[in-house]
Amino acid sequence: MSYLGYPDFFEPYIKKVEQTRPARIEKRKKGEEFPFMSLQERQDMLRYHPDYKEEGRREIKVGPSKGYRIAHEFVDLLEAKSRVDPNKVDLSRVDYEADVLVIGGGGAATVAALIAEENGAQVLVATKLRHGDSNTMMAEGGIQAATKREKDSPYYHYLDVLGGGHFKNDPDIVAAFVKQAPDALQWLERLGVMFTKFPDGRLGAMHGGGTCRKRMHYCADLSGMEIMRTVRDEARNRKNIKVLEFSPAVELILNEHGQCAGAVLYNMETEEYLVARAKAVILATGGSGRLHVQGFMTTNHYGATADGIVLGYRAGVPLSFLHTVQYHPTGVVFPEQIEGWLITERFRSEGADVLNVNGEKFVNEREPRDVESARFIKECLDGKGVPTPTGKVGIWLDSPMLDILHGEGRVRTAFVGKWKVYYRLGIDISRAPMLVYPTLHYQNGGLKDNAECETGLPGLYVAGEVTGGLHGENRLMGNSLMDIVVFGRIAGKNATVFAREKARDGELTLKHVKAYHKELKEAGIVADRVAPMLLPDYTTAEVKEKQLTVSYLGTLR
């Protein structure tokens, strides 16, 4: 039997939510808010955040950021050897040539490819899965830009970005970001992205956690998918953009002048390693949720395994802000089939309360993500989380409120993606609340770059989640979709200029990989790990025990 689609187990808990709902609705209607925390209270709350657990990280012993304390999962990948023996790759045999090589196939990569092509470059996009398979595709909430002059401006956007990032962000990068965001949004509008609008064309906009003005624009609850498929469609129209799917880069290639001049690609289906030469390279490989830092579930797509961090780091690019990763407050805890799945912040933006086991509010639902997550974890540690029959614990997100606040059918139409998935599992989220818990969502930091997307390695540009600096120690909702567009465009342009004006011909080399191997050895790191990981391994122990082949001819995938 079930109650509103949930197992009977949940009936008493859901009833508590229903009991407190009418009074909470009244408060909402009157505009009464649960008080926000002060900056000091936020700081104190963060000790419940996984980032602040010292046992979760260690110092990295090699490379340009030696001594930096980051999550074990990252260190494991960085203290690992190349997938290929650098001595065996014949760099004189070039398989692919391009002006600009774009590594990655998500939003930042595709935007960069479009702009590079528009500036006259022959572009090769090499990506691990299919073109478009990325976290961009999964982003739901929206995209931030100050667009309404009568109440908002890049000034306020800047302040919000900094407040979210604990004032640690790179000021130049943030300033470039907030300033170029409106133009980037207009570029998307002209490409045909179906933004949710009023009949006169005015953009719908709402709050996200940590925003002082409603500047989060959106395309129903499929904002990232709509943006991704639109830019991908445009890339498919451009004859000077060539896309190689299932061909991740496994090493960057340098030339004798110390410029980045290509990459070693790996055809995952034929298991060949191939040489791509280019005059400039854009690294836009996205994030790392599939590393499952501290054992957390993730909202990220299958390929989010930090490949770009490994490639860039080995080639000498330092890390920036990688000590923080973002846990999205609202990942599904139950039903099990969709565990870890992201529930967009927009439910909270539209007024859905978050509630403990007693059906009580315990936090404003629009604190910055790290604070909100930490507060959820604390509530559960205090014994006020909602238990599940599978032994987990969660917090209620009271979605049915939205139909009451905004009119019958609001959840069904404004959150069609979510509604359908739950409905298939027998739960109508316009009638029953959702059970959530923080889930690994975003890599706040990454490779160090500047506002021009340049790294310390000439000819190597970076954009999107693989970078660090814009979001400081914590990203706000809606700023990653804008990140990929603003900086994808900048990277595309600057890489093309570099290819045309600064790139020099010269012998290709993987010396940096050999040097890195040497450094690993000298640091006494005895590990049989190889990196990048490329794909996570979900094979069960029972299956592994029986995989007894002595060794493989060819490569280990």
Add this chain to the structure above:
Amino acid sequence: MSTKQRKRKPAKTAVKEEKKIAAKLIPIYIMGKRYEIPEGLTIMKAMEYAGYILIRGCGCRGGTCGACGTVYRKPGDYKLQVALACQKTVEPDMYIAQIPFFPANRATYDFAGLTAAPEEVFKLYPELFRCVACNSCTKACPQGIEVMDAISALKQGNIAQAAQLSFDCIQCGLCTSRCFGELAQYHMFQLARRIYGAMIVPRAQHLTEMVKAVGEGRYDRFLEELKRTKEDELKKLYEEREVEPMAAGEDWKPKDRRYL
């Protein structure tokens, strides 16, 4: 097919997605071969439980990327069912095959040179009129989109309706795989949505105004000032900034207008 079974070095960083579930085992048939799988898993997790390492047929694992279109049949049932492997829970005796790729005709176009005239779509996709209204596409849609209705709208030149009906299309291609008229519906819808978004819906006037103001350097001074501001002062500005109330309407205006 799209998957390989290989031994790999166990990665220390890998975390099991599968929990030790004391669930009942049920038989499923992956491309005809029988495996016993704990009930409650999705098709995707069931394949991984069986030992498959997916390269194709796996993407976002969240129902939005369209990588894992899957067909299945159950014994004694003539009907071919469709699902996304990352979304559908396994059922006993399912016969499962993934369709990770399906060749589909996609027109290339100079988007900036198009207009919102229906003839543009007809010219790029003349096969649109090969649709015999059999409704197989709709039945094959794992998103529950009224695919045939959206195609009919396109045929009638109603680009707006086609765009709206197809909005949550994940482009998995299952409709195309089942189409009697050999249409690639999802590419046609993509074109319709772009035309709708760019040329039918009115442009945001306030956005144009903001872009112009930014271009004229209106905010440069403010941003330069912020870049130079020390952390303590920034924190003060942050805490004191006026927050638009949640319940505010479109006409809300802040009191402090110095930085607008």
